[in-house]
Amino acid sequence: MNTNVVVVTGAGGVGKTTLSAALAIAVASPTIRTLVMTVDPAKRLADALDLTGLGGDPVPVVEAPGLWAAMLDATSSWEAIVRRYSEPEVADRLLVNPYFRALADRFPAAQSFAAAETMSIFIESGSWDLIVVDTPPSAGGLDFYLAPEKTADLVGGKLLHWLTGAQLPGRRFLYRFTGKPLLKAADVVLGGPLLEDVAEFLLDLRTMYDALTARSHTMQRYLQAATTLVVTTADPAPVAEVVRFFEELTEIEVRPAAIMLNRSLPHAWADAALAPIANVPDPAVRAELTRNLINWGGEARRQSAAMAGLADRYGVPLVAVPWVPVPPTDPESLEALLAGIDLDELLAK
Amino acid sequence: MMLDRRLVLVSGKGGVGKSAVAAALAIVAARHGRRVLAIAMTEALGLASHLGVEALGAEPIQVHPGLFCSVIDRANALDQYLKLQVRAARSIPTTQLTKALNVLVETAPGVREIVTMGKPIFEVWEGTWDLVIADAPPLGQLQSYLTAPQTITGLVPTGAVREQAASLQSTLSDPAVSGLVLVTTAEELPIVETRQAIAQIDKERQILIAGVLANRVFEPLRTPRATIEQLDPSAARDAGLLHTDLTERQRVWLDTVPDDPQLPYLFDMRTPAEVAERLADECEALL
Numbered sequence: 001m002n003t004n005v006v007v008v009t010g011a012g013g014v015g016k017t018t019l020s021a022a023l024a025i026a027v028a029s030p031t032i033r034t035l036v037m038t039v040d041p042a043k044r045l046a047d048a049l050d051l052t053g054l055g056g057d058p059v060p061v062v063e064a065p066g067l068w069a070a071m072l073d074a075t076s077s078w079e080a081i082v083r084r085y086s087e088p089e090v091a092d093r094l095l096v097n098p099y100f101r102a103l104a105d106r107f108p109a110a111q112s113f114a115a116a117e118t119m120s121i122f123i124e125s126g127s128w129d130l131i132v133v134d135t136p137p138s139a140g141g142l143d144f145y146l147a148p149e150k151t152a153d154l155v156g157g158k159l160l161h162w163l164t165g166a167q168l169p170g171r172r173f174l175y176r177f178t179g180k181p182l183l184k185a186a187d188v189v190l191g192g193p194l195l196e197d198v199a200e201f202l203l204d205l206r207t208m209y210d211a212l213t214a215r216s217h218t219m220q221r222y223l224q225a226a227t228t229l230v231v232t233t234a235d236p237a238p239v240a241e242v243v244r245f246f247e248e249l250t251e252i253e254v255r256p257a258a259i260m261l262n263r264s265l266p267h268a269w270a271d272a273a274l275a276p277i278a279n280v281p282d283p284a285v286r287a288e289l290t291r292n293l294i295n296w297g298g299e300a301r302r303q304s305a306a307m308a309g310l311a312d313r314y315g316v317p318l319v320a321v322p323w324v325p326v327p328p329t330d331p332e333s334l335e336a337l338l339a340g341i342d343l344d345e346l347l348a349k
Numbered sequence: 350m351m352l353d354r355r356l357v358l359v360s361g362k363g364g365v366g367k368s369a370v371a372a373a374l375a376i377v378a379a380r381h382g383r384r385v386l387a388i389a390m391t392e393a394l395g396l397a398s399h400l401g402v403e404a405l406g407a408e409p410i411q412v413h414p415g416l417f418c419s420v421i422d423r424a425n426a427l428d429q430y431l432k433l434q435v436r437a438a439r440s441i442p443t444t445q446l447t448k449a450l451n452v453l454v455e456t457a458p459g460v461r462e463i464v465t466m467g468k469p470i471f472e473v474w475e476g477t478w479d480l481v482i483a484d485a486p487p488l489g490q491l492q493s494y495l496t497a498p499q500t501i502t503g504l505v506p507t508g509a510v511r512e513q514a515a516s517l518q519s520t521l522s523d524p525a526v527s528g529l530v531l532v533t534t535a536e537e538l539p540i541v542e543t544r545q546a547i548a549q550i551d552k553e554r555q556i557l558i559a560g561v562l563a564n565r566v567f568e569p570l571r572t573p574r575a576t577i578e579q580l581d582p583s584a585a586r587d588a589g590l591l592h593t594d595l596t597e598r599q600r601v602w603l604d605t606v607p608d609d610p611q612l613p614y615l616f617d618m619r620t621p622a623e624v625a626e627r628l629a630d631e632c633e634a635l636l
Contacts, residue, residue, distance in 0.1 A: 012487065013364010013539075236621045237369070240398055265591075272584030279581045285572045289585045292570060296588040298617035325594030327537070 003123045005222060006347060009135045009144060009245070010231035011238040015262040018327060019231055020134035021069075022334040026343055027130055028067035035068045035122055037115075038134040058122070063331045068128070070118075077114035078104035085211040090204050099201045111136055112147030116219040123222055130347075133226075145223055145252050148216030152209070220252075227347055228256040232310075233263045234303035239310070246314050256316055258346055261307055264320035265300040273297020319346060350636060351560040352378050352480060354528050355473045356520070358556065360485040360546075361532030362539045366564045366628075368395030369621065370532045370612070371484040373628035375400075377636065379416035380629070383479040386417050388469050390494070393420035396484040401622035417478075423461065426468040462497035463514060470520050473527075488531075488546050495521070495555040521556050528559025533609070535563055535599035540606060563603060566611040567596045610635050 008020045017038055024036035035058050056076055058068040078100075082091045094100050103110055112135075119133050135144040230245060232238040242259065249255070273293045280286040307318050319341055328334045351357070352374060359371035368389075375387035386409055389396040393405040397420075400412045407422035469483040486494055493500075498518035502511050521527050529550065533543040547558055570577075570592055577589040603611070612631050618624045 011364060013362065013534075236618060236624060237366075237395060237398070238364070240394065240621065244394065266584070266587070269584045269588055277583070277585045279583055280585065282576075285576060288570055288572050289577070289580075289589050292592055293585045293588045295616040296592065297584070302617060302619065323591065325591060325598050 003126065003128055004130045004347065005119070005123060005226035006130065006132045007135060007144070007223065007226045007228045008132065008231060009228060010260075011241040014231050014233050014238050015321075016231045017134050018334070018337070019229075019260060019262060019321065020132050022328070022337045023229075023343070024067055024069075024130075024132040025061075025064050025331050025335045026338045027132075027347070028061075028064055030066045032129045033066055033068070033127065034130045034132065035070060035128045036132045036134070037070045037072065037119060037122065056118070058127075061331070070122070072115050072118055074111040074114045075101065075104045077118055078110065081114065081117055081212075082208070085208040085215070086204070087207065090207050094201070094204050097201045097204070109143065109147040109150040112144045113151040113216075113219075115144070116148055116223070117215065120215070120219050120222055145220075145254055148219040148223075152213045152216045224253050226254075228254055229258055229260055229346075230256045231260045231262055234261060234299075234306040239306050242310060243313075256314075258317045258319050259310055259314070260319045260321055261303065262321045263323040264303055264307075265296060265323055267300060267304055269293065269297045269299075270301040270304055271297075273300075317346070351528065351530055352636065354524075354526055354559070355479070356469060356481045356483070356527040357559065358469070358483045358485040358527070358529045359532065360488055360491045360529065361564075362542050363487045363489070365532050365534045365539050366624075367487065367532045368484050369399050369624050369628055370530070370562060370564060370632075371482055372396060372399035372625035373632050374530065375416055375418070375480075375482045376413060376625060376629035377632050378480050378482070379413050380633070382415065384415050384417075384477075385480045385482060386419065386472055386478045387482045387484065388418065388472065389420040389484045390465050390469070391421070391486045391490070392484075395621075396420070398621035399625040401620075401625075421465055421468045423464055427464050460501075462494045463501050463517070466494045466497045466521075467513075467517055470517050470527075473520065485529075488542055491546065492549065495550065496553070518555075522554060524557035527556055529556045530559050531561045532564050533561060533606075534565050535602045537602060540602050544606075561606065561609045563606065563609045563611045565614040566603065567592060567599055567614050569593075569596045569600075 006023065008016050008023070010016050020036055020038065024034050028034035056070060056073050058070040061067040061069055079095060082094050082100075086094065104114070115133070115136060119131065122128065122131055230242055232242045246256075273296070277286055277290050277293065280289055307320070310316075311318050321337060321341070324333075324337065326333075328337055357374065359367055359374065361367040361370070372387060375385050379385045387396060387400065389405055396418060397403065397405045400416075400418050402410065402412055402418070405418055405420035407419060407425040409417035409419040411417050469481050472478060472481045485491060498514040498521070501514040502518075531543050531546065533539040543561060547561070550556060550558060570589060572589065574590070574593050577586055577593065580586040580589075603609075612628060612635070615624060615627050618627065
């Protein structure tokens with residue numbers, strides 16, 4: 001099995017989904033079977049690839065031979081996870097439990113876990129030479145990498161352990177610990193069998209612990225072997241997120257292969273803005289275009305400074321993706337976005 | 350007026366500048382002599398950096414005259430939730446109970462959201478502040494927070510928590526007290542997703558939408574495109590064409606939301622704090 005995996009990460013709104021699609025399109029060919037997987041709930045990738053009804057299963061992209069696309073549906077992925085890793089009767093109970101759906105829909109680590117599980121299945125299918133993974137938007141870039149462990153902890157029953165004091169509580173514990181004063185108190189406060197319901201749910205979830213822990217180790221290996229690309233713009237907020245991402249990387253054995261600076265401007269503008277504009281006859285036009293160039297030249301200078309800062313600090317290659325006024329929405333313009341970038345070098349692990 | 354209430358939630362699609370606008374609105378209100386708490390609901394980094402501080406804690410710190418900021422620490426918020434609101438909790442060692450419930454908060458869906466949604470509302474109830482501005486979760490998660498009170502009343506049949514959820518709901522949905530400000534940019538997905546959110550919130554009547562702000566709007570050049578195109582190749586020509594292209598592209602989307610007030614794209618911003626200060630000037634002019 002020889003599947004290369006590229007994980008595209010970064011703050012919200014910087015263009016992760018677009019660049020993931022662009023990368024996949026640029027690399028895909030009849031001899032390099034490529035799958036692009038988006039885990040963003042918005043149907044952005046579908047729009048970008050001019051596809052409709054993109055579901056959990058990979059579908060071939062008509063205009064791009066050798067390219068498939070898939071979108072993650074966290075809820076249905078979790079249903080599949082439950083079916084795969086628990087006893088049929090437990091699975092039946094879990095799937096009708098109101099907490100289960102809420103967990104799959106809302107717990108960010110659960111969404112990332114579902115994405116990582118889907119990614120793992122695609123890797124193990126051996127059907128693709130390259131898989132490009134667009135990561136879920138998150139408050140912290142590391143979420144995707146930490147999700148396998150976090151989810152195993154959750155399923156491992158931190159709450160259950162605390163409530164029952166048992167390492168591996170069985171179902172009969174449930175009835176014993178309802179007699180616990182603490183739980184009684186909690187029920188008084190909460191005004192209902194909330195804790196009991198949660199505990200029952202977690203007991204069922206707990207039966208998947210060993211399987212999911214083993215699975216999470218496999219996912220972590222895949223993620224460590226993948227090529228990680230960090231997408232940002234030069235705006236202060238996403239740059240701050242890149243800094244935080246790198247700082248937190250010590251927690252996991254992942255080293256990004258490159259930072260992709262999206263919406264970048266020609267460096268030449270920075271210097272050009274310092275010289276007077278000579279070739280514009282109309283003084284009003286000259287004044288306006290001078291002011292405009294000073295504005296954009298300032299942006300170009302700020303971008304150069306941000307890039308240099310990131311390159312110095314982290315010693316990873318920086319790849320500039322030009323600022324295009326109209327977001328690309330067809331395979332041709334998506335591919336054009338990465339023209340002039342050595343993709344073989346970028347993706348060489 | 351957008352800030353003419355006691356509680357203002359600020360949300361928007363990720364990457365549109367939600368935290369910057371939340372910080373800017375807080376700065377504006379403080380400039381007008383109001384005692385303001387800016388509170389980060391789920392993620393502190395954005396609000397902290399836009400208010401020029403390294404980190405936020407559960408205890409409000411003063412960042413400008415009259416402007417305090419903090420982040421919701423869910424353990425702390427839950428403690429307050431129990432102490433403040435639930436009489437039954439008084440007979441129970443709350444630290445012990447809180448310890449058990451903390452795990453619940455992180456685990457049980459709906460509980461995390463109600464505790465997070467409850468905190469800014471408690472701050473309003475306590476009356477320490479003239480205005481609480483909450484940097485709310487991004488658009489994709491907002492709905493689960495706004496519906497948290499209903500979710501809880503659906504899960505919990507009786508008791509103090511249920512009553513509590515009903516009170517939170519009535520404060521949130523009172524247009525004289527609470528309002529939601531949505532931030533967007535003049536791009537397809539932020540505009541479309543903002544419109545979807547507005548439609549849903551209007552239908553569910555969870556909170557009044559006090560305003561929608563279009564952020565990072567480019568000011569059009571007066572020089573026509575054709576004039577720029579005729580110039581000799583140069584950086585000035587290229588920059589003029591890029592600006593014109595971006596402006597025209599934004600115009601397509603702005604035309605679909607003609608009533609939304611606009612905040613300009615700010616050139617040459619170096620720090621998040623500088624962005625918030627400049628946006629505050631712009632908001633002041635706008636409001």
